Amino acid sequence: MRRESLINVLLAAGLLGFPLWAYVMNEPFLITLSTRVAILALAGVGLNIALGLGGLVSLGHAAFFGIGGYAMGILASHAQSYAPLMESPFLIEGTKSMPIIWLVAIIASGLAALMIGGLSLRTSGVYFIMITLAFGQMFFYFSISWPAYGGEDGLSIYVRNGFPGLNTLDPIQFFLICYVLLVAVLFFANRLAQSPFGLALNAARQNAMRVETVGITPYQLRLTGFVISGMITGLAGALFADLNRFVSPSMFSWQTSGEIMIFVILGGTARLFGPVAGAAVFIALEHILGGLSEFWHIYLGVLLLGIVLFARGGIIGTLAGHEVRHD
Amino acid sequence: MSLLSLEHVTASYGASQALFDVSLQVGAGEVVALMGRNGMGKTTTIKTILHMVSATAGKVTFDGHDLRNLPSHKIARLGIGLVPEGRRCFPNLSVEENLIAAARAGHWDLARVSQLFPRLGERSTQSAASLSGGEQQMLAIGRALMTNPRLLILDEATEGLAPIVRQEIWSAIAMLKHETGLAILVVDKSLKELRQIADQAVILQRGTTVWQDKMVNLTAETTDRYLGI
Numbered sequence: 158m159r160r161e162s163l164i165n166v167l168l169a170a171g172l173l174g175f176p177l178w179a180y181v182m183n184e185p186f187l188i189t190l191s192t193r194v195a196i197l198a199l200a201g202v203g204l205n206i207a208l209g210l211g212g213l214v215s216l217g218h219a220a221f222f223g224i225g226g227y228a229m230g231i232l233a234s235h236a237q238s239y240a241p242l243m244e245s246p247f248l249i250e251g252t253k254s255m256p257i258i259w260l261v262a263i264i265a266s267g268l269a270a271l272m273i274g275g276l277s278l279r280t281s282g283v284y285f286i287m288i289t290l291a292f293g294q295m296f297f298y299f300s301i302s303w304p305a306y307g308g309e310d311g312l313s314i315y316v317r318n319g320f321p322g323l324n325t326l327d328p329i330q331f332f333l334i335c336y337v338l339l340v341a342v343l344f345f346a347n348r349l350a351q352s353p354f355g356l357a358l359n360a361a362r363q364n365a366m367r368v369e370t371v372g373i374t375p376y377q378l379r380l381t382g383f384v385i386s387g388m389i390t391g392l393a394g395a396l397f398a399d400l401n402r403f404v405s406p407s408m409f410s411w412q413t414s415g416e417i418m419i420f421v422i423l424g425g426t427a428r429l430f431g432p433v434a435g436a437a438v439f440i441a442l443e444h445i446l447g448g449l450s451e452f453w454h455i456y457l458g459v460l461l462l463g464i465v466l467f468a469r470g471g472i473i474g475t476l477a478g479h480e481v482r483h484d
Numbered sequence: 485m486s487l488l489s490l491e492h493v494t495a496s497y498g499a500s501q502a503l504f505d506v507s508l509q510v511g512a513g514e515v516v517a518l519m520g521r522n523g524m525g526k527t528t529t530i531k532t533i534l535h536m537v538s539a540t541a542g543k544v545t546f547d548g549h550d551l552r553n554l555p556s557h558k559i560a561r562l563g564i565g566l567v568p569e570g571r572r573c574f575p576n577l578s579v580e581e582n583l584i585a586a587a588r589a590g591h592w593d594l595a596r597v598s599q600l601f602p603r604l605g606e607r608s609t610q611s612a613a614s615l616s617g618g619e620q621q622m623l624a625i626g627r628a629l630m631t632n633p634r635l636l637i638l639d640e641a642t643e644g645l646a647p648i649v650r651q652e653i654w655s656a657i658a659m660l661k662h663e664t665g666l667a668i669l670v671v672d673k674s675l676k677e678l679r680q681i682a683d684q685a686v687i688l689q690r691g692t693t694v695w696q697d698k699m700v701n702l703t704a705e706t707t708d709r710y711l712g713i
Contacts, residue, residue: 351581353584353585353587356577356581356584356585357585357586359574359576359577359581359585360574360577360582360585360586363574363575363576363577364572364574366536366556367568367572367574368557368585369555369556369557369560370534370536370556370557370560370566370568371560371565371566371585371586371627371628371630371631372557372558372560372561372586372588372631373557373560373585373586374555374557375557
């Protein structure tokens with residue numbers, strides 16, 4: 158087994174084992190922390206497809222995270238108030254069903270990614286970064302000025318949404334839902350990276366012109382990758398909102414985009430389990446250092462600086478040694 | 485009718501004109517050698533065919549399609565496979581991944597490319613960056629073949645390689661000509677091998693076609709005059 162595969166197995170086992178241990182020790186807060194890791198890692202896995210595989214430095218992924226969150230918030234709030242979402246030309250009611258909410262979140266964020274990617278991928282480099290950032294901020298300010306769904310104060314959902322056959326209010330059961338989704342998406346991301354599409358996207362990151370000379374359009378490749386990436390991040394947003402039973406404009410903020418990017422860079426760009434390692438370290442630092450000082454981000458900044466300067470493959474890349482394959 | 489045809493093509497890099505009057509034809513199943521001293525416009529001609537450099541005048545057609553208004557990827561999809569100068573594989577992908585990334589349905593697949601270049605089959609999981617120069621060149625040819633082209637363009641495919649590896653590459657090109665009937669436009673400085681393999685020859689001088697005929701008609705006087713050989 159390759160060293161990186163072994164690290165991945167250990168990480169997956171650790172992320173499952175820690176909350177199970179917390180369950181045995183009756184520590185629900187630690188289970189919730191693990192759930193946060195699983196959800197934020199999922200958002201990172203989404204961004205990693207665009208950033209790691211496609212080389213697309215998107216500072217607007219919070220838009221998809223927020224859209225997923227608001228998809229959950231809007232559907233659940235209407236179900237909570239028994240007020241239909243729309244009455245004409247046809248009736249659409251809210252729902253408390255997680256699978257339906259996930260589907261809506263994935264579709265809505267995918268459509269947004271298609272629109273944002275369709276425009277922003279016509280540019281590259283710093284212009285791409287700025288356009289994605291601008292789109293993210295547009296969604297942020299739109300959500301602030303949307304009083305129907307809480308405006309600046311956000312939207313509270315009093316009861317967690319349901320999943321057939323499970324008690325989602327039980328922290329360990331909700332964690333297992335998020336964990337299974339994370340593992341399923343990691344499996345998908347792995348297959349995607351090894352598929353002809355993923356390889357071509359990777360090749361386009363290395364040299365777009367060379368890819369064109371073998372008959373592939375980098376724009377279409379990147380747009381497809383960006384949409385898939387947005388859909389996964391949207392799903393993470395819906396789960397995050399369900400975890401907190403609260404959505405707010407902060408989900409759309411550029412700081413959220415930055416944090417998702419930090420998970421990826423910290424763990425290892427283009428590494429399958431990079432976002433898992435990154436999210437776990439981020440949450441651990443937030444929990445441990447956050448208790449010591451409210452300025453804990455300073456320590457995170459130092460760590461990130463160290464990773465960027467001395468360990469370009471991130472945590473996974475450093476542990477896997479010579480197997481770093483991302484430039 | 486020619487598969488590829490360039491008629492009185494001119495092209496520029498910004499204000500600097502590189503091609504002044506290039507004409508050449510490649511028929512189906514034909515091997516054409518594009519020759520000339522360094523800086524005479526051979527690579528620019530290839531870039532113009534693939535619209536990596538825009539032709540400012542003249543006609544560039546492939547199988548009846550005007551290539552001047554098509555983007556590079558559409559030109560490649562019409563059936564032109566390029567082996568660029570300097571190999572240029574995707575270094576972070578393995579040998580097999582490099583080939584799969586370019587693959588389109590047709591005669592050429594992983595098994596056939598490995599048959600043509602057994603070394604690639606042996607190193608299928610190795611990263612392209614770790615290959616020797618000769619192996620990278622084989623990979624570049626394999627990658628172009630995986631697009632299942634009707635015309636293969638080889639730009640300095642044997643440049644800088646050890647004699648034994650060059651021989652392997654020339655043998656593979658000969659096999660492509662005789663067993664698959666692929667049309668090939670080859671840029672190279674190895675006159676001896678070109679004489680053995682090419683049906684036609686085109687010589688460029690200062691961005692202009694100065695000689696175009698059957699390879700058998702290429703005399704020592706002509707090569708001395710235009711190529712300095």
